[in-house]
Every structure is written in structure tokens, then in C-alpha cells.
Amino acid sequence: MDLSIMIPELLSALPLTLAITFTAMVAGFVLALIATTFRVRRIPVISQLADLYVSYARSVPVVLQLFVAFYGLPVLVGVFGVEDFVSPTIAAMLGLSLYHGGYLSEVMRPAYLAVERGQHDAADSLGYTFRQKLVRVLAPQAVHIALPGYGNSIIYLIHNVALVMYIGAADVMATAHLVMERDYNQYQFETYLVLAVLYSVLCLVAWLIVHFFELRSARFAPRATPARTALMASV
């Protein structure tokens, strides 16, 4: 096992991994916004569909979601008339976007609901339109509450990108398997250790970025957090 050969080879697969991660982050964020909107403001049929979507994304294993995306993508694209469309990378992006969107929606919803009712009322009484209220009053506070959970979901997303090797997308994990098989599976333990370090570094970078924004958003947190005691037997 030659680290000086193996590491550049693993890093050559990093662009695809990062591409899948970023696509899933952006698409998942948009999906989560839409899903959270429909889960907070109840509309008869669409809210139940949004609930079902989030329940699917959170209770089904990510591997299974990726397989459903991989086998469902040709069926879905076939509806639009394109025949024989098989792409593991696109299926991975689709599957992970759906997963991330559902997970993120369940982070955004409590953050939005945790902003006091009084802020809504005060903004309405001052004549803010809904969009102004959302952008200037609610979003800064909700973002501050949601950021730790958002950091967690980014880290879980990076963990789950490792699973796209099961549907054939050539990311870091799949390249590591190729490297191991080339050496007749002698150095599996060491290679997995290198992988572990690589993923830890990715997660650490993501955590640092989110932590930077956490510290910055603390400006918008209400200074005196209202004491919210759980209903417990009191002395």
C-alpha cells in the first residue's frame, strides 16, 4: 500500500462527491422550504402530502431511498418520453436531495415555531407585509435557532454521500473499493482508516463553517430568552 499513490487517487474522486453534496444541499434546502411552508400553514391535501414526504425521508434508510431513486428515475423520466435513461450520479443527487429536504424540513419547522407569537403580532401591528416580516423579523431569529440542527443535517448528508457507491456512482468510497481490490484486498483496514480520516476532515470543515455562522447569527437572538419551563411537579 503506497499512501503517496492512494491519496491523490482518492482525492481525484472528491469533485464528484462534493458535487453530489452541494446539489443535495441546495435542492434539499429548496424542498425543505416548500415542505415546511405547507406543514406550518395547513392546506387540506397538500399538508398531508408534505407530512408523508417528510415521514418517508426520515424513517426510510438512506440506502433504500437511493435505490428507490435509482430504479424509479428511469420510470419517472420515461413518463416524459426519454427512453433508457440510467445515470447513477443523477439518481444519487435526486435521492439525496429528497432525503436532505425531508430532514431539513424537520429542523426548520420547530425553529420557525419557536419564534414568539408576540413578534408576529408586533410586526403585523406595525404594518409589515408578510414578506417583510419574514425577512426582517422572523428569519434572523429562526436561523439562529435552526443553525445547530442545520449543521447536524449537513454532517449526516456527508455521511450518507458515502452510500452512493451502492448504486454505482464513482465517489470517494467507490474509488477506495477499487484501490483495495487492485491490491487483492490486502490493505482493507488501513484504507478504511484513511477514509475515516478523510470523512472526519470533511465533517470538520463543514462544522467549522456552520459554527462561524452560528456565532454571527447570535446577534439576532433575543437577549432575554423567555423562561419556558416544562410542566413538571413543583415543590
Add this chain to the structure above:
Amino acid sequence: MFDIEVLLPDLWDILGAVPLTLAMAFVIFVLSTIIGSLFAMVEYRRIPVLRQLVVAYKVAFKGVPMVVVIFLAYYGLPSTLQFLTSLVGVEYNGHSTPNWVTLIVALTACVAAFQAEVVKGALNSFDTGQADAAYSLGYKKSQLFRRVMLPQVIVAAIPDLANSFMVIMKALSLGFAIEVVDIFAQSQLTAALNFYYLEAFLVAVVIYMMIAYAVTQIADRTERALRVRT
């Protein structure tokens, strides 16, 4: 394109894997909660050296994807077990370790890091005014823990514990890489026999969602029954 007639036979095949999956999930849940509670108590009581070790453990096991930990355990655990048992003088062939034991050890190690956070959060939600009142009434530390803290901490932890049970159920689907057959693996095996992949996977999706619904309902009812409301 999509065949409805295979859904029912697939359902019976895949349901056969549910008891084993639930049993493994339950074992991992109990073990990881015990270990996580130990870690949380170490952090709560701020024991000097163990605390840094616990933090290092959490950073290590939360940063590495579970699939990588499972592979590491698969290639590292048999030889480690053999070495450890040889220290004690027992003759044990590490390579005869069953795969499900390796899976349970790997997942317990990963999930214990998350359970430590859950229990730590539940411990922090405890109102210290009650501790002061108890001490003023002459309670010993152990009595305080057993009679005042424990009931409230358990109730506070129930939602997060239900969440981590679902995380364990999902992580068990990675066991297919080391030949442990759970619900997802069984759906793959079933689909491989008749090539109706999408139908088998949709059956597995429905089973997982129903288990999640059942777990959430049980957790909600348990919490409602145990929580004391003034």
C-alpha cells in the same frame, strides 16, 4: 414497468426479516443507551480525565460515517477479540465471530456517541431548584437521583430516544455489506429472484414507514402516561 401482482408475495417474503431486525435494533438500543448514559453521567459530574476521553470518543465516532465504522469493525474486530482473549488465556478463534455480533458492536459504538448527547440534554433539562429543595429536606445524593431526577430525566429523553431507535433501524440496513440480512437486504434478495426491483423496494419503504409510525405512537403514549402535569 410496474407490476402490482408481485407486491403481495414480496410482502410476505420481506416481512420474514422484520423480527430479526427488530430484535437486533432493540439489543443495540439498550446497549447504546446504557453506554451513552455512562458517558453523559461522566460529563454531567465533570470527572477530570474521563471527560476528555468521552469528548474524544464522541468526536471520533460522530465524524466517521457508520458504513466506514462497520467495515473497520468487520476487518478489525476478529483479530482484536482474538488478541484480547489470548491476554486472558482463553483459546478463541476470532474469525469465527458471527457477523451479526460485529454489526451490533459497531453500531453500538456509533450510536452510543449520539445517545450520550440525548441523555446529556435530558440531564440538563432538570430543574436544579428541585435538587436544592431535596437536599434541604435531607435527601442523600443517591436518593435524590433515584426518586426525583430519574423519573423526570427519563420522560424528558423519550422523544429523542424514539428518534435514535429509528436511526438504529436505518443504520441496520447497512449490515448487508457484511452479510447480515435485515429488511432492506431481504428486499434486495427478494427482488433479485424475480427482477421486480422497484416493487420490492416500495414494499420495504412501506414497512419502514409503518414501523416508524408505530414507534412514534408508542413513544407519544408512554410520554403522555409518564409526564406529570400540574
